[in-house]
Amino acid sequence: MATKPPKGDPVQDAPQVTEPKHAAAGLTAIGHSLRMAHRQMGVRRTALTLLNVNQKDGFDCPGCAWPEPEHRHTAEFCENGAKAVAEEATLRRVTPEFFAAHPVADLAGRSGYWLGQQGRLTHPVYLPEGGDRYEPVTWERAFDIVAEEIAALGSPDEALFYTSGRTSNEAAFLYQLFARELGTNNLPDCSNMCHESSGSALSETIGVGKGSVLLEDLHKSDLIVVAGQNPGTNHPRMLSALEKAKANGARIITVNPLPEAGLERFKNPQTPKGLTTGAALTDLFLQIRLGGDQALFRILNKLIVDTPGAVDEDFVREHTHGYEEFAEAARAADWDATLAATGLTREDIETCLRMVLESKSVIVCWAMGLTQHKHSVPTIREIVNFLLLRGNIGRPGAGVCPVRGHSNVQGDRTMGIFERPAPEFLDALEKEFGFAPPREHGYDVVRAIRALRDGKAKVFFAMGGNFVSASPDTEVTEAAMRRARLTVHVSTKLNRSHAVTGARALILPTLGRTERDLQDSGEQFVTVEDSMGMVHASRGRLEPASGQLLSEPAIVCRLARRVLGADSKVPWEEFEKDYATIRDRIARVIPGFEDFNARVAHPGGFTLPHAPRDERRFPTATGKANFTAAPVEYPELPEGRLLLQTLRSHDQYNTTIYGLDDRYRGIRNGRRVVLVNPQDARELRLADGSYVDLVSEWKTNDNNDNADNAIVERRAPGFRVVHYPTARGCAAAYYPETNVLVPLDATADTSNTPASKSVVVRLEQSATD
Numbered sequence: 001m002a003t004k005p006p007k008g009d010p011v012q013d014a015p016q017v018t019e020p021k022h023a024a025a026g027l028t029a030i031g032h033s034l035r036m037a038h039r040q041m042g043v044r045r046t047a048l049t050l051l052n053v054n055q056k057d058g059f060d061c062p063g064c065a066w067p068e069p070e071h072r073h074t075a076e077f078c079e080n081g082a083k084a085v086a087e088e089a090t091l092r093r094v095t096p097e098f099f100a101a102h103p104v105a106d107l108a109g110r111s112g113y114w115l116g117q118q119g120r121l122t123h124p125v126y127l128p129e130g131g132d133r134y135e136p137v138t139w140e141r142a143f144d145i146v147a148e149e150i151a152a153l154g155s156p157d158e159a160l161f162y163t164s165g166r167t168s169n170e171a172a173f174l175y176q177l178f179a180r181e182l183g184t185n186n187l188p189d190c191s192n193m194c195h196e197s198s199g200s201a202l203s204e205t206i207g208v209g210k211g212s213v214l215l216e217d218l219h220k221s222d223l224i225v226v227a228g229q230n231p232g233t234n235h236p237r238m239l240s241a242l243e244k245a246k247a248n249g250a251r252i253i254t255v256n257p258l259p260e261a262g263l264e265r266f267k268n269p270q271t272p273k274g275l276t277t278g279a280a281l282t283d284l285f286l287q288i289r290l291g292g293d294q295a296l297f298r299i300l301n302k303l304i305v306d307t308p309g310a311v312d313e314d315f316v317r318e319h320t321h322g323y324e325e326f327a328e329a330a331r332a333a334d335w336d337a338t339l340a341a342t343g344l345t346r347e348d349i350e351t352c353l354r355m356v357l358e359s360k361s362v363i364v365c366w367a368m369g370l371t372q373h374k375h376s377v378p379t380i381r382e383i384v385n386f387l388l389l390r391g392n393i394g395r396p397g398a399g400v401c402p403v404r405g406h407s408n409v410q411g412d413r414t415m416g417i418f419e420r421p422a423p424e425f426l427d428a429l430e431k432e433f434g435f436a437p438p439r440e441h442g443y444d445v446v447r448a449i450r451a452l453r454d455g456k457a458k459v460f461f462a463m464g465g466n467f468v469s470a471s472p473d474t475e476v477t478e479a480a481m482r483r484a485r486l487t488v489h490v491s492t493k494l495n496r497s498h499a500v501t502g503a504r505a506l507i508l509p510t511l512g513r514t515e516r517d518l519q520d521s522g523e524q525f526v527t528v529e530d531s532m533g534m535v536h537a538s539r540g541r542l543e544p545a546s547g548q549l550l551s552e553p554a555i556v557c558r559l560a561r562r563v564l565g566a567d568s569k570v571p572w573e574e575f576e577k578d579y580a581t582i583r584d585r586i587a588r589v590i591p592g593f594e595d596f597n598a599r600v601a602h603p604g605g606f607t608l609p610h611a612p613r614d615e616r617r618f619p620t621a622t623g624k625a626n627f628t629a630a631p632v633e634y635p636e637l638p639e640g641r642l643l644l645q646t647l648r649s650h651d652q653y654n655t656t657i658y659g660l661d662d663r664y665r666g667i668r669n670g671r672r673v674v675l676v677n678p679q680d681a682r683e684l685r686l687a688d689g690s691y692v693d694l695v696s697e698w699k700t701n702d703n704n705d706n707a708d709n710a711i712v713e714r715r716a717p718g719f720r721v722v723h724y725p726t727a728r729g730c731a732a733a734y735y736p737e738t739n740v741l742v743p744l745d746a747t748a749d750t751s752n753t754p755a756s757k758s759v760v761v762r763l764e765q766s767a768t769d
Contacts, residue, residue: 001042012111012670012671012672016670024266024267033082040089041089048542050075052541053076063080063081063653066530079236083653094119104501120545120546124139124508143563146562157442159458161461162448162462163412165189165405169412171553171556172463174556174572176416177429177433181437184438188448190406190445190470192444197377197750201376201378204620205627210533211400211532220245221250223253224251225362227370228371229369230369232262232263234405242266243281257287262281264282265281288342293379295632301326301385304356311390321627322627326385341634361396362387366383370383371753377751384400384625387399403531414608416590446744446754450744452484458485463552466654467481470655472743473739473743473744477744482500488508495656496736508550515541516541517540520577524551533607535593583600638697644761655736657671674694675726677730680728690765691765693719694717694761695763695764698714698743714740714743716737742754742756
């Protein structure tokens with residue numbers, strides 16, 4: 001039997017702490033998955049639903065973007081995938097009666113965990129200006145409200161259209177089409193907060209802002225470097241690929257400030273060995289200081305350049321540009337500065353070098369631990385330098401592998417969800433649909449928050465996601481959202497963003513991945529693109545949570561018809577009736593999607609072209625892969641301060657909180673904890689179990705030479721200190737609770753991604769300790 005949602009928020013003031021684990025998955029993961037699934041769905045629905053996850057004729061997991069293998073297991077999902085599916089396919093419901101009983105002020109005082117546990121939204125609801133709670137509204141009236149507010153704008157650029165990574169290719173294509181026919185490129189998305197740094201660096205250096213490897217490349221690689229990533233929690237099915245690579249002879253180097261159980265040992269629940277001892281994964285653990293990765297790869301590049309015969313000179317000569325300038329910068333790398341930046345020993349780095357030189361094919365994988373620093377883009381460029389030196393792009397078992405988070409975040413960008421679209425893309429839209437898209441760049445996430453704060457944006461429309469909890473500088477973000485005339489969220493479940501509203505607000509409930517989508521032409525499917533450029537179909541199997549739900553494509557089509565009216569040049573009604581007609585247009589606009597409908601009908605879908613991988617062709621400004629030579633940067637830490645990274649717990653996916661445990665790190669029944677190296681804690685006189693306030697310090701001129709050099713503080717109170725084996729000088733705590741500490745202006749150069757992995761903090765004893 002499924003259980004009812006909690007009536008009250010659980011108490012989190014006394015987290016229980018035990019020793020961290022040294023292996024991931026196994027029988028424990030199976031039991032945890034089934035318990036959570038049964039709690040939300042009941043036994044029969046659990047079996048019906050989970051057996052369809054990631055199957056060729058089933059639905060794509062609404063969790064991470066890790067690709068599926070050609071040959072699927074009967075249970076082709078991980079623990080956190082099971083949690084994501086259970087939360088969407090839950091039998092719990094949030095009805096109009098719920099909103100009548102819970103004013104917005106009450107919702108605003110609840111935790112994200114409590115809000116998410118209430119269940120699926122069943123009806124569109126509206127918060128009128130001056131009202132204190134949401135009330136039922138018809139779909140027709142809801143679209144009228146949006147149209148009224150958009151019509152009252154002084155310019156289309158006063159509207160913001162945000163996208164979450166769960167949005168399908170079809171919905172994303174329609175969404176950007178609507179925004180651009182309206183007249184704006186204000187299409188901020190969750191990529192702005194995660195892998196924007198990867199896209200910026202890769203587009204410049206290899207000409208394609210995506211990874212260059214396929215799943216089988218991992219299986220063929222000699223050496224896999226996993227940097228700034230915790231796949232055991234964030235992409236658990238990646239562990240199966242690493243296990244297979246190890247069985248085929250690969251070695252694995254882990255580069256991370258925290259030891260992570262999943263990269264130590266993987267107990268694969270699909271195999272007899274996995275249910276007992278499991279497989280050791282990491283051969284060399286480099287426990288690097290936060291932000292020291294660029295310095296590490298620069299010194300490795302110096303050592304490769306200085307080693308006779310180590311550079312693939314034929315590849316460098318034929319396929320690259322800028323080698324001499326890069327090599328000069330690499331040779332100038334300094335050992336003392338490198339050791340200070342990384343916290344590593346010279347022996348560690350030389351061992352790493354030996355493993356690199358012994359390997360013909362090398363892959364580097366990374367995630368948020370590399371992309372959310374001020375110098376993230378030059379760091380990733382340095383990784384590209386590292387791979388180019390030995391010809392490790394464009395051959396089997398080698399390449400760049402940025403591991404994307406949400407299940408279609410890469411596909412949304414491919415479909416045109418981007419505030420800075422390429423002219424060629426806009427030309428193709430204009431040719432296909434007969435209107436002139438705007439050419440001026442729009443707002444990304446950080447600039448969108450500033451625009452709301454400064455009164456330059458008045459309507460905020462979110463296609464999925466939890467914008468308030470995902471964004472940095474919580475107090476600034478929430479104040480900015482409250483300045484809007486209208487906030488609209490297309491959602492499956494309640495979240496914090498629904499309680500932080502403009503003068504008027506709408507919540508529009510939508511179908512989930514797990515649910516059937518019936519339109520006038522019959523049952524529909526949607527498509528997604530995984531982290532490695534594979535495009536495939538997703539078909540829901542469950543009956544919708546409510547007869548009042550609309551699909552995301554239907555919501556966009558009806559909204560566009562209401563806002564744009566009869567003058568629109570786009571056949572919105574046709575698109576809503578039959579998603580195949582959307583794919584026909586995508587095929588004519590976006591390269592790589594030719595004959596889209598026929599190719600996606602093939603079980604497992606198809607692979608998008610990738611010039612560097614497929615033919616060692618680099619579509620950059622120089623026509624070659626570009627070496628770069630940026631100065632080495634790393635965060636400098638004032639005395640008595642620590643460098644904080646925000647991260648997820650194991651009972652969490654992005655901003656969705658499934659539970660209050662982080663069992664691999666030994667944390668139970670609480671999220672307000674800060675992990676501190678025991679030696680640092682002794683020097684700072686912080687006892688294990690004591691309570692502190694986290695206070696971030698931000699020099700206002702760090703990204704602005706014209707500012708006054710003042711230090712602005714932000715505070716997150718009441719965190720339990722946990723002595724933990726982090727890198728020296730580094731600390732870690734969960735987001736979104738610590739997003740309040742990340743200044744809106746603390747962003748990565750070039751990409752403008754929030755710098756959430758290198759926040760300077762001091763720890764003060766809490767008043768309540």
